[in-house]
Amino acid sequence: MTDAALVNRMQLPRPDTTPEAAAEILQTHYGLVGTLTELGSQQDRNYRIDAGDNSYVLKICRTEYDTVELEAQNAAIRHLHAKPDAPRVPNIVPSLNGREILVVTIREQDYLVRLLSYLPGRSLTRRKHLPIASVSALGALSARLARDLADFDHPGLHRSLQWDLRRAGPVAVQLLSAITDHEARDRIAKAMVAAVKRIQPLASGLRVQPVHHDVTDDNVVSHPDVHGQPIPDGVIDFGDIIQGWLVGDLAVTCASLLHHAEGDPFYIIPAIKTYHAIYPLEEAELRALWPLIVARAVILAASSEQQLAIDPDNDYVRGNLEFERKIFDVATGAQPEVMEAAILRAVGIDVAPIATDTWSALLPDIASDRIAAVDLSVTSPHFADGNWQKPDMDWRLLAKAAIASGTAATRYGEFRLSHADLLSMAPPQNFALHSDVCLPAGTAVAAPFAGRIQWHGQHLVLVGEAISLHLDGIECTLEEGAATEQGADIGTIGSEGSAIGGLRVQLCRVQGLVPPLFAAPHHASGWSAICPSPATLLSEACEAPRLDSAALLARREAHFAKPQKHYYEVPPQIERGWHEFLFDVKGRAYLDMVNNVTMIGHAHPRLTAAIEQQWSRLNTNSRFHYVAVAEFSERLAALAPEGLESVFLVNSGSEANDLAIRLAWAHTGKKNMLCLLEAYHGWTLGSDAVSTSIADNPRALTTRPDWVHPLVAPNTYRGPFRGPDSAADYLAGVTTLLETIDERAEGLAGIIAEPAYGNAGGIALPRGYLAEVYAAIRKRGGLCIADEVQVGYGRLGHHFWGFEQQDVVPDIITIAKGMGNGHPLGAVITRREIAESLEKEGYFFSSSGGSPVGSVVGLTVLDIIKDEGLQENARMIGDHLKVGLIGLMERFPLIGAVHGMGLYLGVEFVRDHETLTPATEATSAICERLLELGVIMQPTGDHLNVLKIKPPLCLSADSADFFVKALERALEDGF
Structure with a gap:
């Protein structure tokens, strides 16, 4: 093709067709009738037709494109279908007379027509944010395609195309003539000159092969991974396939990513790493990659400006113009030497060091x-x-x-x-x-x-x-x-x-x-x-020592037993905390919205000083006599309702709940325990037995011992009966279960339940539910255990104890987590006669529970909660935060509900507000996106579709607002 012919093709508008003409072609030549939707394209016309259970794409292009070029596209598709591990590609659908390419006349103009199957999957088009997993997968997809096309050949590949980066300089000169904005034209021209200057010395070393040359976010489809993040695995358009520079193919892919990059050119690095791992590039190609990305950005910007000048009604081009300007700005705003070095290092090629052996001293007078x-x-x-x-x-x-x-x-x-x-x-x-x-x-x-x-x-x-x-x-x-x-x-x-x-x-x-x-x-x-x-x-x-968090993680996984999991697939290495913030070793500050272990905030100086002072003086077990254990037990008893005056001190919530169950057994002489479905109470043998959350243990519902009797979860949002006044409906099931136990004449030890559904996201129980349940349990001689490990100790803001919102008084209270602010500390508070029942089995002690240091920690935490007004802060900031989260519900239907009170809240994500289908994958992806935005967040609930919001009680209003803004951004930009 001559340069004049190429210039002529560059100036062509889209075919002058209508949906009605497309429908006639489909019916006449393919026997298809259905619903038509026009798809975007720069110089073609594409229509999707949904005909029954099948969908297709009709492609109409101008005859200035030779038939042999379309035949090359079809041949490439067939070639890839024959490869065992190739990316997904459409099928070619022949016409009724068996032809793959037709010449059709529309409005006295001949056009070339093809039909392809519609490739299912999610498009990446118009997604503002693409997660790293998607970026990496797009690089992998581009590499697989290039690898599988390497042995393909066809006469139609040897053609002149404006997108061929080998011709970027001359093409840019032709396109610039259509740009009337002199400032924009000069900026584009300078960028291309600089790019060509860097490419030219490397050009002879760049490999040439068949390349797709358009693996972009517009031309791929994806499927979600386990985190709900889109993973591109199919290619839908072969219109730009040519014999061209291999590295130019990757440059096209990387350039398309830059409008998702939020101004950060390093955003493309994961795509380059995965591409190189699958289909290695040579050093000259790696050095040419960034200037080729700039060249592609120039061609995109200039081409769109020109196309709009000749086809002003092309909404597809107009819609892409903003993205292409972003691509241009990011590509031309980066320092090319820095990007070259980053690309080389990303694939394991270091930059040659500077020879310093002959240098003399900078400070000759100082050794x-x-x-x-x-x-x-x-x-x-x-x-x-x-x-x-x-x-x-x-x-x-x-x-x-x-x-x-x-x-x-x-x-x-x-x-x-x-x-x-x-x-x-x-x-x-x-x-x-x-x-x-x-x-x-x-x-x-x-x-x-x-x-x-x-x-x-x-x-x-x-x-x-x-x-x-x-x-x-x-x-x-x-x-x-x-x-x-x-x-x-x-x-x-x-x-x-x-x-x-x-x-x-x-x-x-x-x-x-x-x-x-x-x-x-x-x-x-x-x-x-x-x-x-x-x-x-x-x-x-x-020079600071280099960090290697990946190696550290490998050491952890080599010896730290596998069942002990960590947050996030690729976790940040956290080495410092302060107030409601955590810091990784690279100095990134994260807002900690999940750490209910740290009630008063990280690294509180008053607590640090108290621990240091006590540890320097004495730390031993609670069988010795010292003041701190007496004072702490007294303080805890004073916080409990009247009559609950005996305190056991242990190391954790699991131990506290296990001990509470033992107390119920010892006091009643019975063993049957009731618990609630969807609940978690700990990891010890006893506390695990009454834990029914399938998120924590997928086999929980099938492995309970026969003395455990789970009740239907009184989940007022997604349970069988909904709303705050559903207690009577749930209580009917409680009565039935208790009558069954009565018939066996085995007796009842009691019930253990959180007074608010912590593991489900802080969901309030139906009004009056616990009062009726407690009454029924006590009628049968059983004890009522309130598990306050997650929801108690002032976290709900409006109440110090969770059971207060249900207007009940339990027989046994269990607490832990925040009461030690990260120090291992738990407690059981009960009536004296219940506590003394345990002496039937001998005496009880916990080596570290109630130690001098543990007791001082507990006392200091209580002092700080009181002196700094942290319960009141939980009420005010929690209410403020909840209002902000509820405000997002109107804009983002993925949010089904906002649960909880104070600083124990849950945001539940659903796919459908009627069926309440859990948005599990989306929730996981949102948590990953929030981490990128500087927020530590994890999912909870049996379906892992609820954000568990339980930060330190010192959370500020600014931090609460930041969390709402970060969540808003994740939902708005994509995750």
């Missing part, structure tokens, strides 16, 4: 072993109680270390806690690409290599052959362009009126670039290649 490195990481011992948030905290610590040692420096490659952003949906810019040195004023600074001087304001740059040295804080009289020999003095450290001064040191490979001082953690691989460590100029200690 490297005299430079003390200051730890500013998440695990730094210098940080406590949020002091890292103070202005200039890094410099304060640096100066303090310098005063002590003479010279001190910060560490390159460190994820600084002081740059962690609270309540941010994006990772922080906290990976240090430089070192700051605090040293005596007047210290000489020398050139470690020969170069010339550049000035950027007060910022001095020594430009060498392969690298530049960036310095701040130096007094230097050398002028712009001055040549400097290696070892020559270039200035001194100045600090007017002070004995010490500061020097900022940074290296950069890219001439003319003033690099950032910090990079986001996931950008560190690229930026650290461009800005290598200056530790060679200072001290080895001035």
Whole structure:
């Protein structure tokens, strides 16, 4: 095809057809009648027809496209069908006369027509956010397709196409002529010139083969994975298949991802890694990849502008224009050298190191072993109680270390806690690409290599052959362009009126670039290649050790027994907490919305001090006599209803519930226990026996011992009887079960139940339910156990104990979790005569339960709850948070209900508001998306379709609002 013919094709509008004409073609030539829907396309017309149980896609294109090109598309589809592990592709549907390609006249114009089967699956089109799993899968799909097309050939592949990235430069020149906005045209032209300049030296090393050249979010279909995230596995359009650059194929895929990237060019890295793992690219191809992505972005932007000029009614092109402008902005806004380095490192190819062996000293008067490195990481011992948030905290610590040692420096490659952003949906810019040195004023600074001087304001740059040295804080009289020999003095450290001064040191490979001082953690691989460590100029200690959370996880899984699970498939390594926040080792701050273990907040200084003081004095078991156990038992008894005056102290909620069951057995002499379905009470033999949640144990309903009698869950949202006034209906089942037990004359030990359905998301029981159940149990001599482990201790805000909202008084209260704020501590509170019944079996003790340290922990937590008004905070902030969550229900029908009160809430997701079909996969995907947005959240309930919202009681209004906004974003942008 001549260049003139290619230019002519580039300027073609879509075929001038109508749905009525398409319907006539389908009936006349294929015998199909059904419902038609027009699908988008830039230069073709595509119609979906639903005919009975089958669906098809009718494709109409102009005859300027040779028949041999369409034959190549069909041949490629047949070729892939013959491959055992190829991606899913449509089937070719012949016409009634057996032909695969027809020439049809519409409005006196001939067109080429084909029919394909409709490929089922979810489209990625118009999804604002694609999760990492989807990005990775799209890269894998592109690789599989390229691999399986490698041995394909057809004459129709050897054609001129505007999308062929081998012709990107000339095509861009033709397209630019249609753009009337001079500023936009100049920006697009400059971007293409820069891209072509980087591609040309590599072009001869780029492999050529048959490539699909359009594996984009528009041209694939997907199926959900176990987390409900869309995994592309089918390709639906072969219109751009050519003989072209292999790496250009991946560039097209990566470019299509950039409008989902929220401005982050590194978003494409997972796709590149999976592509390379399946179909490895050569180093030249990897180096060419980013400029080819830029070239593709230029062609997309220019082509859409041109197409709208000639086909202004093309809603498909108009709808894509915004996305293509985003692709262009992200592609052209990135530093190409950084992206090249990140791509190479992502597949295991490191950037060649800078030769530093011949460099001389930067600070000739200071020995490297005299430079003390200051730890500013998440695990730094210098940080406590949020002091890292103070202005200039890094410099304060640096100066303090310098005063002590003479010279001190910060560490390159460190994820600084002081740059962690609270309540941010994006990772922080906290990976240090430089070192700051605090040293005596007047210290000489020398050139470690020969170069010339550049000035950027007060910022001095020594430009060498392969690298530049960036310095701040130096007094230097050398002028712009001055040549400097290696070892020559270039200035001194100045600090007017002070004995010490500061020097900022940074290296950069890219001439003319003033690099950032910090990079986001996931950008560190690229930026650290461009800005290598200056530790060679200072001290080895001035480079932070590299983190390897994956290796640590492997160590955990090698020895930590498998049944002990962890949150998330790829969990962040959490090493610090503060208030309602958790911090991973890379300095990402997460809002902790799930940690009811930490009632008063993480790392409370008052609790820390109390533990340290008591542990330094005494810690032993509760059979010794000491003041703390007496005071704590007394405080707990005072919090319980009158008559519940005996306290057992144990280590956990499981032990507390197990002991409560033993007490019921010992006091009644009976064994039968009632419990509720959908409930969880612990992992010990006894507490597990009465746990019926299939989310925690899928075999729970079939493995209960015969002394356990589960009741139908009085779930007022999705149970057989619904609403707050459904108690009578549920009580009928209770009566029936009790009568059955009565008939056996085995007697009844009691019932254990949470007074609010904690494991189901804080759902309130029907009004009056527990009062009637307790009365029926006590009538038969049984005891009533209130499991307050999750919902009690002030968490509900409006009540200190959960049973208060049911207007009942239990015989036994069990508590744990938050009462120790993470310290192993649990308790059972009961009447004296019930407690003393246990002496029939001998005495009871718990080695750590009620220890001096445990008792002090318990007392201090209670003091903090009272002194800081945390129960009242749970009421106010919980009510505020619930209003915000309810407000999302109107916009997002996936939310079926918002349960609970105070700071024990549950957001339940359903697929249908009538059938209440659980949205289990969506809930899992939402939790993964919330993690990306900086929120720790986990699903709960038998169907794992409820967000369990139970944060520390110190949660602030700003944090509550942030959670609502993060959830809103997840639901709005996709997950």
